[in-house]
Amino acid sequence: MxxxxxxxxxxxxxxxxxxxxxxxxxxxxxxxxxxxxxxxxxxxxxxxxxxxxxxxxxxxxxxxxxxxxxxxxxxxxxxxxxxATPVIEHSVHLLRRLRARGVPVFALTNFGIESFDFASGHYPFLAEFDRRYISGHMGVIKPAEKIYRMVEEDCGLAPATLLFADDRPDNITAAAARGWQTHLFQGPQGWADRLVAEGLLSRDEATFAAAEDAS
The missing domain is CATH 1.10.150 (DNA polymerase; domain 1)
Known part of the structure; x- marks a missing residue:
């Protein structure tokens, strides 16, 4: 488990x-x-x-x-x-399947205040996170150590219980240094495989079918 x-x-x-x-x-x-x-x-x-x-x-x-x-x-x-386009639909599918499973899903992103508000108006799934950590509001960007510490302090979860996906090796390295579990994102299928390997999703749940996720 x-x-x-x-x-x-x-x-x-x-x-x-x-x-x-x-x-x-x-x-x-x-x-x-x-x-x-x-x-x-x-x-x-x-x-x-x-x-x-x-x-x-x-x-x-x-x-x-x-x-x-x-x-x-x-x-x-x-x-x-x-x-900032297109949407990586398979990743959105994974976000939604995790939440349907009852797994808390957070965002940790380098994003401006106004630009995130703008993006949220065009991409409704950005409102679907359980917690959103937006660098513009936090006043610090990845990979600064402080931003990861702020997430830990806010959510109250131990670093080793957090699984973080990011496409930049420097951001992953900084999170791992805090004790987070990490995944270097190089495509949604690899991320899906990691979530299955962790037991967080079944293979069927992690498989993307565009027609099912249309919204």
Whole structure:
């Protein structure tokens, strides 16, 4: 029998694909995208948003600081939903099957305050977690040790009873250092297999059928 008391999902690239480079390759071309990303640290800009700075103000201020890239940088805000898509439907299926089994399911994600509110309006499953730990509200981002400690203190569960899936090795390493059980997410099937191996879902429950999960 598993000793896992809660399963924790990252969101970006676990439940929703987050590939800004792919969006820019499609809209302005790969060569120009590479030039822009070499000139402007857009991921550092996004970290500021994820740390709690205002979504619009932060991105627009960055855009104004780089007039040669102003329109393109503003796309990060104005076309944000096109950066955060598509949904990884099999992962959503796993979230729902865990909750149907009575397993508490949490989110731990680097996400801005306003951008998470925006995403929640488009992706209703983001309201289905038992607890949501959003970095923008917490004022700290993964992989800082503090964010994992804050989760432990809030949920009251021992680190070894938490199973955490994230696509970034640095985030996984930091969680494991706190004593969490971890899974490096490289696709939903591997995550499904891990949940079955832990005894949290049956093989049938972990198998995704799109028609069954349509909502």
């Amino acid at each position: 598993s000793n896992i008391k809660a399963v924790i999902f990252d969101i970006g690239n676990v439940l929703i694909e987050w590939q800004p480079e792919r969006f820019y390759d499609r809209t302005i071309g790969e060569a120009r995208r590479r030039e822009m990303f070499a000139s402007v640290d857009l991921h550092a800009m996004n970290d500021k948003v994820d740390s709690g700075q205002h979504f619009t103000d932060t991105i627009y201020a960055t855009a104004d600081s780089y007039p040669e890239w102003r329109d393109e940088i503003r796309m990060w805000h104005d076309n944000w939903l096109e950066l």
